[in-house]
Amino acid sequence: MARVIDIDHCTCELKEQITHLLPDANxxxxLTCGTCTGGCPASEQYDMDPRRFLRMVVLGMDDEVRNSPWAWVCTMCARCKHACPMDIDIPKLIYNVRASVPREERPKGIRGSCDQHIKAGNAMGVPRDDFIFTVEDVAEEIRENQPDFKDLKVSVDRKGTAMVLNQNSREPVTEPDELGPLWKILHLVDADWTYPSVMWAGENYCMFLADDEGWRYILEEFVHHVDVNLKSPLVVNTE
Ligand code: SF4
Ligand code: SF4
Structure with missing residues (x-):
């Protein structure tokens, strides 16, 4: 049976809560125009899309919104916000819906990756020395086997470089050979760069988990290392 929603008597707690946090959320x-939905990579996953999700929040369907797995599928890419004629910030809405769920009830996989990043400096839990070893080992192999790149320079924690690059931690673990192509491009354009050894991973699952504290901690550690220890003026996030 279709559910009847009495919008005049809606408590709309979630909407009130989010409007309080985001006074400009509007x-x-x-307009229910659907422009957001047209460009959303998560549209139709779990039979949901950003327009429908927003309507459910506005109509006070709080339990359905909180229990929808779709809230965790959104990539936070913000295409919807840029396309919206009313400038409605759907990713911030979704972020706050996620934050309204108790941390221990948020998806285990995202939570584990966030916790691992806080603990080990990357979501895969790679020890710092293993990361450095892999980088040096792959670079050496390229120098030995590819004459065009016999002078390839790859470093970790070199001070005063023009830029610091971070890296998805999955690559050194599961696809170390995939590190090479970017290094070669940087070599060919004579870029002056280094990896940081602290919080070197480009991903940040704490952001996807809506864990403000974890997200902030990772960024602060990273920025401190780049700014104070490496004294580099630029960060390039490869994610
Ligand atoms: S959120 Fe914006 S783009 Fe999406 S349906 Fe509403 S007005 Fe249209
Ligand atoms: S931010 Fe989320 S809802 Fe918006 S377009 Fe990206 S995936 Fe879709």
Whole structure:
């Protein structure tokens, strides 16, 4: 049976809570035009899309919204916000829906990756020395086997470089050969760069988990290392 929603008597707790956190959110301005949905990579996953999700929040369907796995599928890419004629910030809405779920009830996989990043400096839990060893080993192999790149320079924690690059931690673990192509491009354009040894991973699952504290901790450690220890003026996030 279709559910009847009495919008005049809606408590709309989630909407009130989010509007309080995001006074500029303007959720009521939605025209239901669907432009957000047209460009959303998560549309139709779990039979949901950003327009429908927003309507459910506005209509006070709080339990359905909180229990929808779709809230965790959104990539936070913000295409919807850029396309929206009313400038409604759907990723921030989704972020706050995630944050309204108790941390221990958020998806285990994302939570584990966030915890691992806080503990080990990357979501895969790679020890610092293993990362450095892999980088040096792959670089040496390229120098030995590819004459065009016999002078390839790859470093970790070299001070005063023009830029610091971070790296998805999955690559050194599961696809170390995939590190090479970017290094070669940087070599050919004579880029002055290094990896950091602290918080070197480019991913940040704490952001996807809506864990403000964890997200902030990772970024602060990273920025401190780049700014104070390496004294580099630029960060390039390869994620
Ligand atoms: S693009 Fe904006 S106005 Fe149109 S449906 Fe999406 S949120 Fe509503
Ligand atoms: S931020 Fe989320 S809802 Fe918006 S387009 Fe990207 S995936 Fe879709």
């Amino acid at each position: 959720l009521d301005l939605c």
